Amino acid sequence: MRLLFLDINLQYVNPTRGLVPAMLRECADAVLYGPGYQPLEILEKGLESFIGTNGPFDFVVASEFAIPLHRTAFNGSRFKHHHLTFGPRSLTAMDDVVEWFSKYKGRKIGLLLESDVFNLREAQIAVLHDAADWYCVVWDRRMMESVNDSTDLVHEPYAGSANDNFFEFITANERRIIAFPHFVSDSEFAWSSLSDRDAQWNVPGASYYYRRLAREIVGRRGLLRKQFAWMHLYGLLSRVGLRPYSSRLLLSLYGAQFHEAIERSRYCYTCGSAQRMHIRKHFEIPARGSVLVTSPINGFVSMGFRDGVNCFVRMPNELVDLHDDLERNPELAQSVASAGRDLIWSTHRVSNRAQQLRASLDAIRNGAFAGCVWESGTWHVRKD
Numbered sequence: 001m002r003l004l005f006l007d008i009n010l011q012y013v014n015p016t017r018g019l020v021p022a023m024l025r026e027c028a029d030a031v032l033y034g035p036g037y038q039p040l041e042i043l044e045k046g047l048e049s050f051i052g053t054n055g056p057f058d059f060v061v062a063s064e065f066a067i068p069l070h071r072t073a074f075n076g077s078r079f080k081h082h083h084l085t086f087g088p089r090s091l092t093a094m095d096d097v098v099e100w101f102s103k104y105k106g107r108k109i110g111l112l113l114e115s116d117v118f119n120l121r122e123a124q125i126a127v128l129h130d131a132a133d134w135y136c137v138v139w140d141r142r143m144m145e146s147v148n149d150s151t152d153l154v155h156e157p158y159a160g161s162a163n164d165n166f167f168e169f170i171t172a173n174e175r176r177i178i179a180f181p182h183f184v185s186d187s188e189f190a191w192s193s194l195s196d197r198d199a200q201w202n203v204p205g206a207s208y209y210y211r212r213l214a215r216e217i218v219g220r221r222g223l224l225r226k227q228f229a230w231m232h233l234y235g236l237l238s239r240v241g242l243r244p245y246s247s248r249l250l251l252s253l254y255g256a257q258f259h260e261a262i263e264r265s266r267y268c269y270t271c272g273s274a275q276r277m278h279i280r281k282h283f284e285i286p287a288r289g290s291v292l293v294t295s296p297i298n299g300f301v302s303m304g305f306r307d308g309v310n311c312f313v314r315m316p317n318e319l320v321d322l323h324d325d326l327e328r329n330p331e332l333a334q335s336v337a338s339a340g341r342d343l344i345w346s347t348h349r350v351s352n353r354a355q356q357l358r359a360s361l362d363a364i365r366n367g368a369f370a371g372c373v374w375e376s377g378t379w380h381v382r383k384d
Helices: 016-027 047-054 093-103 122-131 165-172 209-220 229-239 248-263 281-287 316-328 330-347 350-365
Strands: 002-006 029-033 059-062 108-112 134-137 177-179 199-202 265-270 291-294 369-375 378-383
Touching: 002 016, 002 047, 016 029, 016 350, 029 047, 047 093, 093 122, 108 122, 122 165, 134 350, 177 350, 177 369, 199 248, 199 316, 209 265, 209 316, 248 265, 248 281, 265 281, 265 316, 265 330, 281 291, 281 330, 291 316, 291 330, 316 330, 350 369, 350 378
Parallel strands: 002 029, 002 059, 059 108, 108 134, 134 177, 199 265, 265 291
Antiparallel strands: 369 378
């Protein structure tokens, strides 16, 4: 099977997009096209010429840049929070890519692994309806929560723009959806025991409502790992226009400190906002060998997570009691941390997603694909 992947090769603070080419290459004979993937002289000849030389392809897979989900100009200012390895002339090739993909009549897959889907406008949903035949998404309808059902959403900074447009889209198009929860690479695992970690609690990431509460509660007990002061400088540098996330060095330093903070902590709390969606931290934390503690998450059991077995599901006001229990029973804490890491290793790595994508594409090619299902950590294609 041969795939053509249309995208822009850029680096961002979230490492998922950097894993996509490896996942596609493990899935099939994947050819990558776009700025940063091909030299300028190839891009200037156009996508049609490239396909004529390198095709044919069984499927064309497009990132949100090629769909395009966000209709803004392809120029340097749009990517001020990304590290680019190519010049601005290469970006102009994306206009040709977008036009070609919109007219292509073959099998098309839309890859939506990076979008903030909670606030997509109706016009953007209309683009999705017309863009492709099937979609790889992080959340299907079982892994999301309707705005109307999110009782604590009012406390989130994005509450005013949140809507159910994407939720309604995936619900209506369930037979076209390939559910791809977040995944990690083999290099993102750490193997040290909890007893060798010098920090107790860590609450990494942005200040979602439940995380703010968790930091306050465990902080009052003196249990919270202090964040590296210089990491706050990233926000300050961004506000004054210095673009720290466009620097490969600063991105690498940010990632290294983020991972070290998890690896040095026995317990890590996270959430997927008040809408109860899983995020990448739900996979990074157990992969790094820390005990994953999280607010309730939709679809968590279906992805293989089990409260008290490989994670703990707790609200912020329950963390102090949980801390005391685990400190009295370090064997239980280590058992849960190890089981969490085992789950991620067996179920949520790049190789797992490659196998799942291949199975989906085979079913599509055979006319048998009717969506997919996660049940207790097991994934399978739903067939007609």
